[in-house]
Amino acid sequence: MHEVKEVSKVEITYEGKTLTYPVIEGSEGERAINMGSLRKDTKLISYDPGFGNTGSCISDVTFIDGEAGILRYRGYPIDDLANNCTFIEVAYLLINGELPTQEELTDFSRILNRKSLIHEDMRNFFRNYPEHAHPMAILSAMAVSLSSFYPELDRPAEEEVNVAAARLLSKLRTLAALSYKQSIGHPHVYPSSKLTYVENFLNMLFYTPVANYEVDPVTVRAMNKLLILHADHEQNCSTSAVRLVGSSGANLYASVAAGICALWGPLHGGANQAVIEMLEQIHREGLTIDQCIARAKDKNDPFRLMGFGHRVYKSYDPRAKIAKKACEDVLETMGIQDELLDIAVQLEERALNDEYFKERNLYPNVDYYTGITLRAMGFPTDMFTVIFAIGRLPGWIAHWLEQRADKDQRIGRPRQVYTGPTKRKILPIDQR
Ligand code: ACO
Numbered sequence: 001m002h003e004v005k006e007v008s009k010v011e012i013t014y015e016g017k018t019l020t021y022p023v024i025e026g027s028e029g030e031r032a033i034n035m036g037s038l039r040k041d042t043k044l045i046s047y048d049p050g051f052g053n054t055g056s057c058i059s060d061v062t063f064i065d066g067e068a069g070i071l072r073y074r075g076y077p078i079d080d081l082a083n084n085c086t087f088i089e090v091a092y093l094l095i096n097g098e099l100p101t102q103e104e105l106t107d108f109s110r111i112l113n114r115k116s117l118i119h120e121d122m123r124n125f126f127r128n129y130p131e132h133a134h135p136m137a138i139l140s141a142m143a144v145s146l147s148s149f150y151p152e153l154d155r156p157a158e159e160e161v162n163v164a165a166a167r168l169l170s171k172l173r174t175l176a177a178l179s180y181k182q183s184i185g186h187p188h189v190y191p192s193s194k195l196t197y198v199e200n201f202l203n204m205l206f207y208t209p210v211a212n213y214e215v216d217p218v219t220v221r222a223m224n225k226l227l228i229l230h231a232d233h234e235q236n237c238s239t240s241a242v243r244l245v246g247s248s249g250a251n252l253y254a255s256v257a258a259g260i261c262a263l264w265g266p267l268h269g270g271a272n273q274a275v276i277e278m279l280e281q282i283h284r285e286g287l288t289i290d291q292c293i294a295r296a297k298d299k300n301d302p303f304r305l306m307g308f309g310h311r312v313y314k315s316y317d318p319r320a321k322i323a324k325k326a327c328e329d330v331l332e333t334m335g336i337q338d339e340l341l342d343i344a345v346q347l348e349e350r351a352l353n354d355e356y357f358k359e360r361n362l363y364p365n366v367d368y369y370t371g372i373t374l375r376a377m378g379f380p381t382d383m384f385t386v387i388f389a390i391g392r393l394p395g396w397i398a399h400w401l402e403q404r405a406d407k408d409q410r411i412g413r414p415r416q417v418y419t420g421p422t423k424r425k426i427l428p429i430d431q432r
Helices: 038-042 078-084 087-096 102-114 120-127 135-149 158-183 197-206 217-230 237-247 252-264 271-285 289-297 318-334 339-352 355-359 367-377 381-405
Strands: 005-014 017-025 031-033 062-065 070-073
Touching (some): 017 038, 078 217, 087 102, 087 217, 135 252, 158 381, 197 217, 217 381, 252 381, 367 381
Antiparallel strands (some): 017 031
């Protein structure tokens, strides 16, 4: 891991005492006050709900400039990666720090193929889930169950990292496809060594013994792109969950299962499902664009513009730009006219010109257009967040590995400002 440099100092005066803390700087000029000894020095803690001002680690994986709309994995701009690489190349980049050579890619792909089956006994688990169980519920449970079937790679040694990563990438994709098949009551489809990672995923999802299914190159290209857009996003909610759970020494599978649960929420990865549900509601109820905007601004109305706003991006999310273009391409190539896309475009245009959204720097985020693309590809709504999870997996693995190698990391343990009752006595039950 690269070192940060100390560039200046900050002085804090508290109760007549002046304390000095170093200001550190990362490779893109981001600065932070290193306050590791604040409590020891002053008995003070920092209060920062939502961690909007808190840097929990030093990381080499992903750089975001939210004001300028920049996203880079290991130094490579997101649009270059989305336009020139496959998801597996990007996964390798995130996990190993460098794009693979042809030989490394062939080797990694071979392991991905070899590790793609899941233990037959695991398939029995699926049979006991009720029909229409949410695939995210099944996926998170299956992810942690992997540790009981494959415990030998719980904490991979340095030379086993690629095998452990490939195993998880490959098996989680198989599990995601099986959870879908289970949720619709269809027979499971095995992975095939003749197909690439993404082709295999689509085949396991959409092949049925009673209808011909040919993996379509347009869908494969779009899926590679969508997965790349989701592959990492520095210390977001699910990645922080993976790191927090991992900081206790929990194994890779358990940490990733925590990430899947965190991702499920509608304020995070679940937003792609929530966007489609919102657009369907607008369509079904015949809401006008003006009504939607008014309701989204009304603090007494739970209606929000799902797929809008972001903790870090205060300009257009660079992923949303790529997702919008990919969405238009897929719909055009497939000859699909989707009224929801028309609503989404109008809503975006109107919101971007509205004072409320302008003042708060609210722009479409990655989830705004991905749902429409996935719908066109034939995915049911409750699979959208599963696709996001498959995409985010290399990022979670990269962060889990980085944290494990970081000598400065300790168990994650925030503090609090207590506001409950002060010390009191227990009254006998007849006097309470
Ligand atoms: N619609 C309407 N108003 C919004 C929206 C929205 N989508 N997002 C934020 N605002 C408003 C807030 O009400 C707040 O207004 P106020 O200053 O008058 O109180 C202001 O904008 C700032 O918003 P916060 O909620 O403080 O922003 P925060 O950084 O805490 O939340 C979040 C970010 C969760 C993404 C939020 O914008 C949101 O709920 N968006 C919709 C859900 C969504 O799309 N999530 C996906 C995020 S991307 C991802 O995780 C992959």
